[in-house]
Amino acid sequence: MEKNWVIKAQGEEGIVSALIRDLGIDRPLAHLLAQRGVNTYDDARSFFRPDLANLHDPFLMKDMDVAVDRILSAINSGEKVLVYGDYDVDGTSAVALIYSFFKDHFRTVDYYIPDRYEEGYGVSLKGIDFAAQEGFSLIIALDCGIKAVDKIEYARSKGVEFIICDHHNPGEAIPSAIAVLDPKQPGCPYPFKELSGCGVGLKLAQAFCMRMGLPEERVFCYLDLVVVSIASDIVPITGENRILAHFGLKKLNDDPSMGLKAIREVAGIECREIDIEDIVFKIGPRI
Structure with a gap:
């Protein structure tokens, strides 16, 4: 070739x-x-x-303060929260991160990944109906939602609110969600525009830690998921992504999460150092 x-x-x-x-x-x-x-x-x-201290302040992202306020309100009110993500590697990694991070803070939190063939990409009406029927009042959408204008309106009619965490380019209109976190949306001053969807989710968790005075290790322990999303979604490994990828690879090699450890074993790469190429060709396809 x-x-x-x-x-x-x-x-x-x-x-x-x-x-x-x-x-x-x-x-x-x-x-x-x-x-x-x-x-x-x-x-x-x-x-x-690379130094984690050089990561940008998550509150530089447009709507981040609103998103954290809404999450705190949901925690204080005992609301049911649904973590929703796309079915690809970036989306599932983001769901794993946010669900794992917030499950200790919400009385009731669950996750939903749409069926690739029945529901397709992004926010689905079936997913919204599921949330409404099961009593979820807030959906945190990851790696999707930035173009789901009509579906967010439909969710509002069902009494379901959205926080959108996306990294794709927006359309002409921005959805009327409670908060839209996307560094590529107009008017967002966040300095780095090339985060993965999981990376945007990480910034939400980081902002929550900062607001609550929690140690940042509570979120940095999920960097193995972030590097998997960075490599698999082929986002540029520059700027903030380079920092996240560096420490994510270290986490993936030294102390991976249970799921990624199992995938390493299935892929036959548990006994050697893993690099970005291993994620792209051996870990990502198995997810």
Whole structure:
């Protein structure tokens, strides 16, 4: 099969020269860094030495404060909450993260993943009807919902409210959910736009921890799920995703969750170090 190589443009000479001077590196390496958007000393430090402390404040994301307020209200009122996600790797990873994180906070929390063939992609009427019939008053939708304008209106008519956590490009209209978390929506000042759906869910859990004064380890313990979503959904491993992927791989290798540990064993990769390629070709397809 013939390959079509796409070569990145050379970095700007001023940036390359500054990297050579500030980092004490050779020109070829400086060019490689500049091609990848590593333009300053601080950029290079973050690139080579990822640090969870450099993750962005989740409350920079539009509607994050509203989402956390609504979740706290649901907890205090004893509401039933349904965690809803798409059926692909990103969606199921996001559901696993948010369900696992919040199950200790809600009296009644459940999850719903739509049938790929009967319901298709995204928020489904069947899922909304299930929530209404079972008495769920709040749905946290993950990796879907940003274009579900009509379905969110239908849910409102059934007494079901939505918090949307998505990373896809929005349509012309934004759904009238209680909160819409999507760094790609208009007017969202969140600095990094390429999070996975599971990554947006992580930011919601991180914001909840910050509001409640909980240790961040309560959410960072799920980074193995996040790196699986990053690799499987083929989002750019740059910026914040690079930090999440670095520590997610460490978690996946050192202390994976029970489910991912079992998948490693089935895939025959439990006795060696796992990399991104293993996730793409051996773990993701099994999910």
